[in-house]
Amino acid sequence: VSTEQPAVVIIGSGVAGSALAAALATAGVPVLVLERTEQFVDHVRGEYMHPWGVAEAVQLGLHDDLMAAGGNVISRFVGYDEVYSPAEAERGALPLADLLPGVPGALGIGHPVACQVLFDAAVRAGARSLRGVEQVKVTPGESPVVSYVHGGSEHQARPRLVVAADGRESSTRRQLGVELEKTDPRIFLAGMLVDGVRDWPIADSVIGTTGNTILYVFPQSEDKARLYIGYSIDDKTRLAGADKARSFLEAFRVDTIPDCGRFADANPAGPCAAYPMFDSWSDSVVADGVVFAGDAAGFSDPTIGEGLSIALRDARMIRDVLLGSEDWSKEAFTPYVEERAERMRRLRFAAQIFTDAHIPLGPDGVSDRRRRSDMMTQDPDLFMLVAAMACGPEVAPESCFADETREKLLTPV
């Protein structure tokens, strides 16, 4: 068994793992990255990054890499709904350009592309990054040990710190016995990448609520977009069948979003997969010698598209602890643990409000939805929640995240 002693071992080379590896390696910290897959493929994950996530990418020195790989700047969010006209929706559009200093807007980029770009940035900066790694086992402690199989042989690393960034199904989390708390899902979100979209405003991200469906459009380039549809958790069989990609696309054959049929007529360019939407979190995102980051540490309900931004904030905060002092003890991560707990609590609240504002879908929800969407733009607390989703959960005052805010939204006047 070969043994090596990098300062940090990072398990998982998704957005969180690779971003951290690149940032640490750039600062001269010896890093070993262990990634299970041989290549990044489309698993229907996040491809829309809010402005606050872009701000984190800037701070990590990785924004230019994402842009050079074809990142699309998204400068406006429009929330269409059958309960009001497209013109009304466009009047209430949220401008995303320059909401935060130095941030041109939100970002649309393929998930496998983003992972590869960040992986390459880490390698370029000097991280030792291995792919096709199997059987990763972590023994926590003051001197943690990571064993793994690579190239058919067993290896061992004895770093000062292990960062578990191995995603929502994190096996490190299971090994350490860390349980996630979860909310009950109320919505399914199904996604598919499409190309061949014709003539459309690629700087607009769009949601359109109609009938029993919430449509999402996140543009990536002149003819490519990540589409999602949200629908009731009770509608389990909606995309069952062999022809689910076609059923998915047909959901866009409506007139809530102007010229929405162009999405129905686009070509599938990746798998179509549906997931129940819920938040998950844990009070134990650090153990002796181990820190969790990104989805592995608990994830936000993807209906509000915060996971990429969370992953980058985690990477930036962990980097700052490691570069800020020689103390890499569990206690040194207390500011990260506390900030993350509050960040996830606020985003959980925002996801709940977003879902409340949209359901019930279908004819039973129409009058409530009209009232609730008006409130989202007119009530200061609810409006600040929308701003918090785009600009970061810390921008809204604490009072926005109180039960009274939710009661206001849910109680008919």
Ligand SMILES: Cc1cc2nc3c(=O)[nH]c(=O)nc-3n(C[C@H](O)[C@H](O)[C@H](O)COP(=O)(O)OP(=O)(O)OC[C@H]3O[C@@H](n4cnc5c(N)ncnc54)[C@H](O)[C@@H]3O)c2cc1C
């Ligand atoms: C349907 C859906 C839609 C979403 N939409 C959005 C959106 O629009 N915007 C947004 O911001 N977020 C969105 N998200 C969330 C976002 O995709 C995630 O939060 C983000 O990708 C998390 O990054 P990560 O690096 O923590 O995990 P991942 O991207 O999952 O990376 C984990 C990495 O670890 C590797 N790995 C796993 N196990 C091991 C192991 N045992 N050993 C070694 N390597 C391992 C994996 O191969 C992978 O490369 C969405 C999620 C879903 C499910």
